[in-house]
Amino acid sequence: MVNGKRLLIIIPALNEAASIGDVVGEIRGELPGVDVLVVDDGSTDHTAAVAAAAGARVARLPYNLGVGGAMRLGYRYAHDHDYDVAVQVDADGQHDPRYVPKLVDLLDDYDLVIGARFAGEGEYTVRGPRRWAMGMLSLVLSGLAGTTLTDTTSGFRAANRRMIEMFARWYPAEYLGDTVETLVHAARRGYRIQQVPVAMRRRMAGTPSHSPARAMIYLGRAVAVLTLALIRR
Amino acid sequence: MKLTLVTGLTGLILLATIVELLRRRQLREKYGMLWLGLLFVVIPLSLFPRLLDGVADLLGVASGVSLVLFLGIVFLLLVCIHLSWEVSALEEETRTLAEDFALLRAEVEAERAERAEWTRRLDRTEMVSHDG
Numbered sequence: 001m002v003n004g005k006r007l008l009i010i011i012p013a014l015n016e017a018a019s020i021g022d023v024v025g026e027i028r029g030e031l032p033g034v035d036v037l038v039v040d041d042g043s044t045d046h047t048a049a050v051a052a053a054a055g056a057r058v059a060r061l062p063y064n065l066g067v068g069g070a071m072r073l074g075y076r077y078a079h080d081h082d083y084d085v086a087v088q089v090d091a092d093g094q095h096d097p098r099y100v101p102k103l104v105d106l107l108d109d110y111d112l113v114i115g116a117r118f119a120g121e122g123e124y125t126v127r128g129p130r131r132w133a134m135g136m137l138s139l140v141l142s143g144l145a146g147t148t149l150t151d152t153t154s155g156f157r158a159a160n161r162r163m164i165e166m167f168a169r170w171y172p173a174e175y176l177g178d179t180v181e182t183l184v185h186a187a188r189r190g191y192r193i194q195q196v197p198v199a200m201r202r203r204m205a206g207t208p209s210h211s212p213a214r215a216m217i218y219l220g221r222a223v224a225v226l227t228l229a230l231i232r233r
Numbered sequence: 234m235k236l237t238l239v240t241g242l243t244g245l246i247l248l249a250t251i252v253e254l255l256r257r258r259q260l261r262e263k264y265g266m267l268w269l270g271l272l273f274v275v276i277p278l279s280l281f282p283r284l285l286d287g288v289a290d291l292l293g294v295a296s297g298v299s300l301v302l303f304l305g306i307v308f309l310l311l312v313c314i315h316l317s318w319e320v321s322a323l324e325e326e327t328r329t330l331a332e333d334f335a336l337l338r339a340e341v342e343a344e345r346a347e348r349a350e351w352t353r354r355l356d357r358t359e360m361v362s363h364d365g
Contacts, residue, residue, distance in 0.1 A: 039335070057339060057343065058339065058342075059335045059336060059338070059339040060335055060338060060339070061331050061332070061334075061335045062331050062334055062335070063331065065328055065331060065332075069328055069331070069332070072332060073332045073335055073336065076332060076336060077336060077339070080336065173328060
């Protein structure tokens, strides 16, 4: 319970056995009375066992569906078990659970609240094509949502009942679909979106990709995904 | 004459393949009928390649054979697009199934854990009552 609401934390995880135990433990320590669901997206390591040992509920997919597939499963679980709020958090530990109540507070007035970098708090910088891609995404999506959104690809988001119901029915499994396309879809259907500045931490495990070629490909795909999302019904 | 033999034989072999696949129930009817229908156009054409010259002339195509080639490519493209569409639908179906399965598995495991907890607690109370 946070502010009198039943709350489910959804963590999509693929081969995160190294960090998932600490992430789950920290969330349960910081937010007592909150249920944690780890969606194991077809891991080949001990992610599911480690998460269960740390006290999380675990839903294991039979094979890898991608973040979008794991997320829809999480929202279906939240919908089936009648949660008031669902918060998605990354499994690598870069999202600080102490921000969760801040996100949840805004859910009375908004349907979807995003924990955003580049919004004043914390020091997280990117350069080159990746920056252009993020700038373009935030420009277009801010216009659509009617509010400033600086971090459209953030995987740190809180959803209220209305939003959970939509995400349980519809959540794209394609590349960037879990972040960009869901935002376009929700904004165009009149769901209210807002962001909260958060500081992201270094990942506990794994390395972020920084090669320029990859950043270029990322930009191209972001443009394609955004265009498709805008012309789709 | 030689050419007619080659094309005609090819058509017949294709026909036999489709019929055999349908007979062994390896091919859904909707696809079987599609290919059979196509072969009923292709086999007469392979035996009498000049059959379409009139139509080709009407459309401004130099010869009936070029027209067949063009139509063949368009047809194959359409089939490929249709198959991509079918695969997309299938992927969506298997995705939903995988999610359903994961939800059920989580449910079963939670119930099993709860039951194990209960049995353990029952055993403990029984032991206590025996001691007392």
